[in-house]
Amino acid sequence: MGEFLIVGRGPGQKDQVALRNDLRDRAAGEGFALMDLNIHTWLAVRGPHPPRTLRVADWILIGDVFDRWRPTIPTVPTGDPLAYERKLMSRLWGRYVGIQFHADHSLRAILRDPSGALECVAWEQDDLTIVCSSVQDWLIHRLRPGWRIEPDRVAAALRDPIPATGRLMLVGPTALEPSTLQPLPLDQQAEVLWSPIEHARRSLGPEPSVQEAAATVRSALDETVRGLAGLPGRSAAEVSGGLDSSIIAASLVHAGARPSLWLNAFGPTPESDERTYVDALARKLSIKPTSVPHATAPMTTAWLEGLSPDFRPGLNAMDLPHDLDWADRLGKAGVNSLFTGKGGDSVLFNRATSDVFIDVWRRSRREALTSADTFELAASNEVSLWTLIARARDHARTGTTCPRRSHPMLPPLPGPSPLHPWTRGWDAFGPAKAMHIASLADNVARHGPSALSRTVDLRNPLCAQPVIEACLALPTSVLTTGGRERGLARLTFADRLPPEIVDRRSKGDMTKIYGRMILEGLDVLRPWLLEGRLAALGVIDRAEAEAGLTREALVWHGRYSTIMVAAAFESWVRSWEKRLAA
Structure with missing residues (x-):
């Protein structure tokens, strides 16, 4: 959709009128449409579908907001200070970020809807609180925040198949998780309002x-x-x-x-x-x-x-x-x-594997063994019923492990990677449902x-x-x-x-197109990664990358997607090093 930028005064911050107005003028020069939210805070929006505003009680919701057709209002404990917000997130859906103010017009809290359709990053600097959905280079150059890239986070994120949420790879700004409420100042703990596990x-x-x-x-x-x-x-x-x-x-x-x-x-x-x-x-x-x-x-x-x-x-x-x-x-x-x-x-779940049988086995062995779907599942996976039973018994001993991106050029991490916030507690489910939650x-x-x-x-x-x-x-x-x-x-x-x-059994596949793109782009990709920042920081192994980035290795072993992901991470590191050094 579009993008937004909020600049205002947070709790305990002084009123920086001159700086706030200077940033407002610069935003107007960058093509943003501006509006005052109160005497201390302004909002700027732009894009093919600029975010709109809607006031709901004491929240201002920025983006697209819709009433639910048949909402299921959660039961909340008596005295829960966030009871209204939990119910709000059940009564509404959309693509939005919300902000709330204290009585003195200072910013009080930020929330992000469960879909995560709008990014939401915030930081505090020079007695201002900034909240935005995308990077504004002119803003970074003007404020010069003291941020830095954290190589350990880069290494962990490169192996994580769910890198679209969670902490940024920067030390400094705070990224809100979807479905959370972040009180201000930002050093306070965020509150989870909606959980896929629930x-x-x-x-x-x-x-x-x-x-x-x-x-x-x-x-x-x-x-x-x-x-x-x-x-x-x-x-x-x-x-x-x-x-x-x-x-x-x-x-x-x-x-x-x-x-x-x-x-x-x-x-x-x-x-x-x-x-x-x-x-x-x-x-x-x-x-x-x-x-x-x-x-x-x-x-x-x-x-x-x-x-x-x-x-x-x-x-x-x-x-x-x-x-x-x-x-x-x-x-x-x-x-x-x-x-x-x-x-x-x-x-809609595109994983009709033996994991589905394990989910049913955990619930009812009788159902797992007598369901007509079990035999179709076994046939489509080209395994026997006995193989499905053996895998179910193995899972009872090992449990579900979090998938990780792997490639010879990715050195082993010193310890286990933390679970994504949405997957904490997934041991209550079988492996297919656990992967369903992770994929969402x-x-x-x-x-x-x-x-x-x-x-x-x-x-x-x-x-x-x-x-x-x-x-x-x-x-x-x-x-x-x-x-x-x-x-x-x-x-x-x-x-x-x-x-x-x-009734279609096949699925469209663009793998050969993307594989050919990488093969034909090796003259560009090899120096991009071998002489790049990921290799210099030790995030990728230069020798393994050199061995893997050849036509022969790609033809025999593939792994095209991991190479392109690494190229995107290399681009990110270079962009931010240049941005923060400017």
């Missing part, structure tokens, strides 16, 4: 019927699609030919929303060209998609340098040629928003900035709070009804989709 606990109760579960998921998605489709401006929708984007497209048509453009990108290989499925969807929905080649371009140092200009590495921005191509097409079409199916693999935390990355998001407002209904809560509450065995990945979603939306997509 919603997931409902999956441990009596299992709903498939029909009940389908009705819940359908209602939640219709709610988010209608809400986002009701925002102002002209919209477009991605139709990749896959299940997730097709569900979003069908739900838009069902809601009566008619995007101005239905856009499909096809690759040069059979597995990356899904126009057959797009045509089937077009006939079912009576739409006219525009199919264009997936844009490619040679990798350059300038491309890598601009990969991670924000508070976190640009993991959502690594397909730059495609982003620039679509940004240009959407701009020429007069479109300011794009609906996507991002997040579907996670929330990773969904925050789907909102990350990119060349495309700077041009249009990316709207991801499957990453919205109502859908997250509905799917968290369901056992993985229900989400994989029929023993299939996203089995419940296929059943739920079968009436809206063509059978070619509902």
Whole structure:
């Protein structure tokens, strides 16, 4: 969406009128629209969909806010000072950050909604409190905060498959976790208002019927699609030919929303060209998609340098040629928003593995052994029932381990990495549900900035709070009804989709395109990493990187994604070293 910047006086801070006004003038010069929130605080917004404001009691919510259709208000203990905020986060959903003031107009607290669609970073300096959603170089250069890069955090984050939330790799600013309230001053402990673990606990109760579960998921998605489709401006929708984007497209048509453009990108290989499925969807929905080649371009140092200009590495921005191509097409079409199916693999659960059997085994061995879905699960994973039972027994001894990104160029860390805040307490669940929770935390990355998001407002209904809560509450065995990945979603939306997509066993795959991009870009990637800052800081092993960054090693061993992630982290370190030294 857009970006925001808040500059004001925090508790105990002096009123720095001259500096505050100077920053306000500079923000106006950078193209921000400005408004006063009170006598000490101003708000600046800009972007393809500038965040709006809404007052709810004594909170000012910045962004898009919607009332829940059928909210489930949590029971809170008597005397809980945050009872109102916990209920607020259940009554509303959206893409927002909230701020609250004391009676003397100084900032009192900040909150961030559970979806994490808006980044929220705050710091205190020169008797000012600054809260923002993105890096403003002009602001950093003017204030010169005493921040520094923490190499140990960089090393840990590079191995963490969920780096989109949590602490920044900088010592100084504070990043709010989604669903938390941060009191001011910032040295106080943040309060958790919403927890995915608590919603997931409902999956441990009596299992709903498939029909009940389908009705819940359908209602939640219709709610988010209608809400986002009701925002102002002209919209477009991605139709990749896959299940997730097709569900979003069908739900838009069902809601009566008619995007101005239905856009499909096809690759040069059979597995990356899904126009057959797009045509089937077009006939079912009576739409006219525009199919264009997936844009490619040679990798350059300038491309890598601009990969991670924000508070976190640009993991959502690594397909730059495609982003620039679509940004240009959407701009020429007069479109300011794009609906996507991002997040579907996670929330609708694209992991119909033996872990699902283990989840059922933990609940009921009889059910695990007699369910028809068990045999479909075994067949699709090409294992026997005895293998599933053996894996369930092994898990009872070992428990669930947190996944970590691995590559020979990543040296071992001195100790275990801390669990992501959203995964603490996941031992109450089987491994499939634990991974479901972890992948939903990773969904925050789907909102990350990119060349495309700077041009249009990316709207991801499957990453919205109502859908997250509905799917968290369901056992993985229900989400994989029929023993299939996203089995419940296929059943739920079968009436809206063509059978070619509902019954599809294959999945579109752009791996060869990205692999070729890396192979053809080795002349740029090798010096970028071997002579870069990650190697100098010891975050990557230069010798192992040199051995791994050859055509032969890549052809035999792959690991393309880890290499590109490392390139994004290298870009982040270089950008911040240059920024902080300026």
